[in-house]
Amino acid sequence: MPSVPPRRPSTSDRPAPRPDLPHPPATTPPVDGGTRSTDDDRANARAYHPRSWALWHRPRRVIVFLLVMEALALAVFAVALWHSPLPGTGDWLRFAILAVGATAHIQLTQRQEERRRNRTRTVLIDLTAVWTFSAAVVLPIPLTLLLVALIRVQHWFIARRPAHNFVFSSITHGVSVVLAHLTFEAVGPDGWGAFGTDPIQDFAALVVAGVVFEAVQIGYVSGILALGATSTPTVRNVLGNKADNLLEAITIGLGAVTAILLVTVPPAVAIMAVVTVVFNRLAELDQLQDDVRTDPKTGTLNMRGWTELAERALGRASKSDDELALLMIDLDHFKWINDTFGHPAGDDVLRVVAQALGEVTRPTDVVGRFGGEEFLVLLPDTDQAAADAAAERVRRAIAALRIVTTDKRGGQTIIAGRTTSIGVAVYPRHADTLNTLLQAADAAVYEAKEKGRNQVRMAAERRIHTGSNNGADRQ
Numbered sequence: 277m278p279s280v281p282p283r284r285p286s287t288s289d290r291p292a293p294r295p296d297l298p299h300p301p302a303t304t305p306p307v308d309g310g311t312r313s314t315d316d317d318r319a320n321a322r323a324y325h326p327r328s329w330a331l332w333h334r335p336r337r338v339i340v341f342l343l344v345m346e347a348l349a350l351a352v353f354a355v356a357l358w359h360s361p362l363p364g365t366g367d368w369l370r371f372a373i374l375a376v377g378a379t380a381h382i383q384l385t386q387r388q389e390e391r392r393r394n395r396t397r398t399v400l401i402d403l404t405a406v407w408t409f410s411a412a413v414v415l416p417i418p419l420t421l422l423l424v425a426l427i428r429v430q431h432w433f434i435a436r437r438p439a440h441n442f443v444f445s446s447i448t449h450g451v452s453v454v455l456a457h458l459t460f461e462a463v464g465p466d467g468w469g470a471f472g473t474d475p476i477q478d479f480a481a482l483v484v485a486g487v488v489f490e491a492v493q494i495g496y497v498s499g500i501l502a503l504g505a506t507s508t509p510t511v512r513n514v515l516g517n518k519a520d521n522l523l524e525a526i527t528i529g530l531g532a533v534t535a536i537l538l539v540t541v542p543p544a545v546a547i548m549a550v551v552t553v554v555f556n557r558l559a560e561l562d563q564l565q566d567d568v569r570t571d572p573k574t575g576t577l578n579m580r581g582w583t584e585l586a587e588r589a590l591g592r593a594s595k596s597d598d599e600l601a602l603l604m605i606d607l608d609h610f611k612w613i614n615d616t617f618g619h620p621a622g623d624d625v626l627r628v629v630a631q632a633l634g635e636v637t638r639p640t641d642v643v644g645r646f647g648g649e650e651f652l653v654l655l656p657d658t659d660q661a662a663a664d665a666a667a668e669r670v671r672r673a674i675a676a677l678r679i680v681t682t683d684k685r686g687g688q689t690i691i692a693g694r695t696t697s698i699g700v701a702v703y704p705r706h707a708d709t710l711n712t713l714l715q716a717a718d719a720a721v722y723e724a725k726e727k728g729r730n731q732v733r734m735a736a737e738r739r740i741h742t743g744s745n746n747g748a749d750r751q
Contacts, residue, residue: 334440338503342444345496349447353421356454360417370538371411371419375426377534377549378407382430385556402431404449405524406552409489409531412453413460413482414468414538420453448496456489468539482535486528530555571645573623574630582644583710586654589642590710593656593703600703601655601663604717605633605670608695608729610649617683617691624681625691629674636673637666650721652714660702660734667698667732675730695730697721706735 334342363371381404404427411420428446464481465471471478530548537544569581577585586602593600607629614622626649633643633651642654653670655663679691699720707713716735724733 335503341499341503342440345499346444346447349451352451352454356417356458357421363416363419367416367419370542371415371423373538373542373545374407374411374415374423374534377545377552378404378423378427379430380549381407381552381556382427384553403523403527403552403556404431405489405527406530406534406548408449408453409456409486409528410535410538412456412489413464413485413532414535417454417457420457421450424449424453445497448493451496452489452492455492456485459488460485471536471539482532486525486532489528490524527555571630574626574645576630576633576651577642577644579644579646582642582652582654585642586644586652586710589654589656590703590713598657599659599705601658601660601666602701602703602713602717603653603655603663603667603670604646604699604701604714604721605651605653605674606697606699606721606725607649607674608697608725613691613694617681617689621681621683621689621691625679625694628677628679629694632673632677633670636669658702660700660705663700663702664732664734667700671696671698671730671732697724697729698732699724699735700732701735706738708738712738 385403407427408420408424411423415423424446428442428449432442460481463477463484465473465478530551534545534548537548569577569584571578576582590600592598607625610622610625613625626645630643630645630651633653637643637653638655640656642652642656644652646652653666655666658666674694674696677692677694679694681689681691683689699717699722701707701713701716701720703713706716716738720733720735724731727733
């Protein structure tokens with residue numbers, strides 16, 4: 277289930293430093309059962325005072341969106357609870373089964389979940405939809421919300437995020453289960469006793485309820501992420517990548533299976549507890565594999581990951597006798613950004629440029645960070661003319677960026693009008709291996725720099741020499 281990730285810590289999130297005060301003389305603990313107040317106790321109390329909450333340091337638009345959406349959620353809860361029937365004995369038994377399964381899942385995967393949260397910088401799928409979605413379509417609303425509360429209380433000790441983020445995520449989970457419940461009641465069978473009499477309708481009802489369940493969370497979480505972004509939000513940052521959304525869909529599907537088992541064979545829900553533990557481990561392994569191939573600053577492929585995919589693409593091109601192009605993109609005067617605004621601003625520029633590259637390239641193109649301020653884009657099935665046009669499109673897109681960041685003093689500033697020098701090399705016209713393709717594109721970048729920067733240069737034609745001994749061609 278998506279959760280709002282913690283934003284990058286800033287000095288405004290820390291409690292204000294207390295003034296230097298003379299230390300009181302040492303005293304012995306009172307013997308009458310009273311308590312002793314210390315400076316640290318008072319500092320901790322100030323940190324939890326409403327005026328010190330990190331919420332008030334967020335942008336005004338974020339605060340307004342958060343409070344409005346939470347108010348709407350509370351109204352939904354009130355109306356739904358008012359019209360919901362009281363739970364029966366069977367409902368409480370099913371609730372107990374789901375509660376035990378969810379608790380076992382959370383406690384057995386606590387360390388894994390902590391590691392996943394520490395590595396995730398965008399949307400996090402926490403896999404508890406297996407339990408909350410099944411509750412939404414089986415249990416009455418009061419018990420469904422009670423199960424969500426039970427799960428969220430346990431997650432409080434794992435999430436370690438600002439309280440307002442955690443509360444907002446919890447309310448999001450609550451709204452999603454309530455609306456999914458109402459949707460399933462509206463389009464599904466007349467009670468679970470009739471489930472299975474019309475399999476197509478029942479399946480469609482589960483699908484529609486799952487879509488509503490996910491759509492509500494996307495609306496809440498993506499809204500807060502988009503409004504709170506320090507730079508132009510992208511689809512990947514707001515909605516997560518394809519793997520994130522596939523994981524969420526699978527989790528909701530497992531929730532539907534859990535609901536059916538809960539109604540038909542309740543003891544079999546124990547199997548789902550085992551499945552979720554294994555699935556959580558697989559999700560962590562997948563994330564670890566992704567981390568090995570991903571550049572942490574930009575979210576693009578690092579050289580290891582990029583080289584693996586580039587070699588495969590080059591192998592396919594050589595077998596099918598297709599052309600393939602490489603763009604080497606160098607940000608002009610990047611050192612000036614670091615010197616003028618500070619290295620955090622430079623990191624923001626790199627991240628936003630990487631996002632722009634993801635938007636102006638095709639899904640089949642391979643984007644990676646070469647190092648420093650250089651990026652690589654491999655373009656399969658691309659000839660010289662198309663590669664030149666793609667490079668110009670990239671150059672214009674980067675020049676049009678307006679990057680919201682901070683200066684050396686922490687004040688907000690905008691970096692715009694940045695230029696790039698781009699070198700283009702095409703296989704097999706300019707090189708016939710990945711290394712020589714990189715060398716050709718690198719030489720073209722240097723030529724672009726020497727000609728005044730902010731331009732695209734094509735690599736020089738490679739010279740083919742005929743060997744004097746065996747007639748073999750060599751570059």
